[in-house]
Amino acid sequence: MAYLEPQDGIRLARRVRPVRPSGAKSDETFADFGAKTSTYASHDVIYYEGDPARRLFEVASGTVMLFKLLPDGRRQVVEVLRQGEIFGLAGSDEYDCTAETLTEATVHELELRLVEGSAEVQCKLAKCLSNQMRILHEHAVLLGRKSAVERVASFLMYLVPDRGGLGCIGPDDEDNDGYDLKLHMTRQEIADYLGLTIETVSRVVSDLKRRGVIRIDRSDQIHLKRVCSLCQMTGMH
Structure with missing residues (x-):
């Protein structure tokens, strides 16, 4: 059996089915792991900040932005997501920002229980998030120094x-x-x-x-x- 240590934001199962030696294939999407596929019009809200965090999302087509609102109404767009990128990973039981489409978009929506029970999904998640973390680091430099x-x-x-x-x-x-x-x-x-x-x-x-x-x-x-x-x-x- 394979065992994974708990990670922030995802309640990982102690026991998961073994992963293939090569891990998740690079061209696999959440749809390959049982996700449902939803379509959204431009500027549809996928979820609001504070909504219960029950799913992870993957952009299949189109563009999605994540943003936070300050009490006085000012908005900070924190991430712009394109095909293949993942969002909805929360550090608590609620989403910490709002997700809104910038264009017509197709999104794969994966229940957290499917993430918790599959090492292959977790492998794909780790690969995608490591790249997105690099982009966020670059954005922090942009906001702070450029x-x-x-x-x-x-x-x-x-x-x-x-x-x-x-x-x-x-x-x-x-x-x-x-x-x-x-x-x-x-x-x-x-x-x-x-x-x-x-x-x-x-x-x-x-x-x-x-x-x-x-x-x-x-x-x-x-x-x-x-x-x-x-x-x-x-x-x-």
Whole structure:
């Protein structure tokens, strides 16, 4: 039999079925472990802060944000989640933030009892959360130390797949380093994620446009003229 020590936020069973030597397959989703699949429209609330924590969730498609509200109504977006990322892990019997879709989304919802009884699910959970923890550490640096320009540049770079950060090998073609971004967040939501005011976000975006770093095609679409130029503005070089 396999035994796991209890972890914060999940009441793990003392005895679980043995895990395969390789652990959970990288392409397995919560649906493979008995989760139900739900669909949500844009800006639907999946759960509210303070709701009973009975399920874990995995984004199958679309984008989800987690946020907390202060007593005076101010909002801090604490995490933006994309396909394959997990949320709903609570440190108590209640969710500690609100989960809301930013786009139409499909979400796998897994009962906690299924997590407690499967070492394979726990293995998948550990792998996913270790990557998300790295992203949260980077976001803490962004909020605590980066300038407004560096915050906006970092946010835009986060939306470019396989670019930026450690290990980035740069563009395949130096003369063709553009990228079209589809934004699923309003400027107010971006401001709440970056810890800025909406006026500051608008000012920085206008400045990036004036400097020729980006081109605004529509309110929800930005063209990065040269990804490397934007990356150099993130404060990580």
